[in-house]
Amino acid sequence: MKIPEALAPFRSRNYRLFYSGHAFSLTGSWMTQTAIGWLVYALTQSTTMSGIAMFLGQVSHLFITPLAGVMIDRFNRRTILLAVQFGALAVALGLTAFQILDGKHVLLLFALCFFRGLVGAVEIPTRQSLIAKFIDERAHLPQAIGLNSTLFNFTRIFAPALAGEIYALAGAAACFAVDAVLMVPTIFLLAAMRFDARPVPPSCNCGALCSLLEGVRYMFSVPVLRAVICSIALLSTFGFSYTVLLPMFADKIYAGTPELYGRMLTVTGAGAIVAALLIAFLKRARLLPVFLIVGNLIVGGSLAVIACVPHLALFFVMLFTAGFGSVLVGASSNTLVQLNIDERFRGRVISLYTMAFTGTFPFGTLLLGYFNEIVGLKPCLGVSATVCLSLATFFFLRRKIFRSE
Secondary structure, three states: OOOOHHHHHHHOHHHHHHHHHHHHHHHHHHHHHHHHHHHHHHHHOOHHHHHHHHHHHHOHHHHHHHHHHHHHOOOOHHHHHHHHHHHHHHHHHHHHHHHHHOOOOHHHHHHHHHHHHHHHHHHHHHHHHHHHHHOOOHHHHHHHHHHHHHHHHHHHHHHHHHHHHHHHHHOHHHHHHHHHHHHHHHHHHHHOOOOOOOOOOOOOOOOHHHHHHHHHHHHHHOHHHHHHHHHHHHHHHHOOHHHHHHHHHHHHHOOOOHHHHHHHHHHHHHHHHHHHHHHHHHOOHHHHHHHHHHHHHHHHHHHHHHOOOOOHHHHHHHHHHHHHHHHHHHHHHHHHHHHOOOHHHHHHHHHHHHHHHHHOHHHHHHHHHHHHHHHOHHHHHHHHHHHHHHHHHHHHHOHHHHOOO
C-alpha cells in the first residue's frame, strides 16, 4: 500500500516507531495534567494555587532546558531520550502512590509536579532535536513536525475528556496509574528504533556555559530565529496561560464538574488539531509567516471574547478558535526554527526555543492565576489579548525577514 505524500514521514521505520510510542506517552501525559489541574483546584479552591502547580510543573524548563541543549549537542541523544522516559515512568508511579496513600497534602503534590517538570525539561528538546533523524528524507521535515503537532493535539482532544470521566469514576489515582501503564510501550518502541544519534563535532571545545552562550549568540545572529523565539516567549507567557483559569470557569462560572473541565480542554484541542492538520497537509513553507500573523490575531480575538464571559456555547467556540490560533502559531514557529538551524547548534537552539515556549508558560499561569484574584478576569485576559494582537502587528511589519527563507 502506497503511503500518500501528505503522510510521507511514515515511510520511515524510525518515525513510525517514534510516532506510535509518542501517542502512548502523550495520552498518559494529558490525562495526568488534567487530573492534577482539577485535583489542585478541588483541594484549594484557588486559581493562585492552580497557577503555582502549573508553574512548578514547568518552571524547570526555563533553567534546565538550556543546559539540556548543551548535553544534547555533546552526548548520544537516543540514550538521553530513553533515560528520561524511565524518569517519566517513575514520576507517574510516584503520583499514583501519593494519591492512594495520601492525596491531601498539596505541598507533596507540588513537589511531584516539579519533578515531572524536570523530566519534561530534558525530554522535550531531546525529542524535538531528533525529529530530523527519524525521517529518511529531510524534505519531509515540515510534514513530520505538522504530524507531530497533530498527534499532540489529537491526544489533547480525547485524553482530557477521558481523564475527566475516569476522575469522576475512580479519582485522580486512576488517571496517574493509566499514565504509568502507557509509559511501558513507549519505552519499548523507542528502544526498537535504530538511527545515528551521535552528536555533531562541536564548533569549539569550551565548557558547558561557554557552549550555551555560543548557542545564544548564534540564535540572535539569525533574524528569523531571533524574531520567532522571542515572540513565542511572549505568546506563551501571555497568550497560552489562560488555561489556568479553566477550572474556575468550569466550577464557578458555569457551575460544572470535572467532566466539563475535561470537555473544555478537549474543545481547545479540537481547534488545535485542525490547525496542525492544515500545516501538515499544505506543505508550503512560504505560508508559515502568514500563519504567524493570522494565528496571533485569532488567539487575541478569542481571549478578548472569553474575557466577557459569554454564553457557554460561545465560550466553547472561542476555546476552539483559541486552540486553532495557538497551534497555527506554535507549529509554524517550530517549523521555521527547525528549517533555519545550523546542525552544529541544533540541540542548543531547539532548547532555547523549548525554553521560550514551555519555560515562560508557568510564569504566565502564575501571574494570571494570581492577578485574576486581585484585579479580576477582564483586565487579565485583556492584557493577554493585547499582547497577541501586538505580536500579529509585529510580524506583519517585519514580514520581509522571511522572504529569503
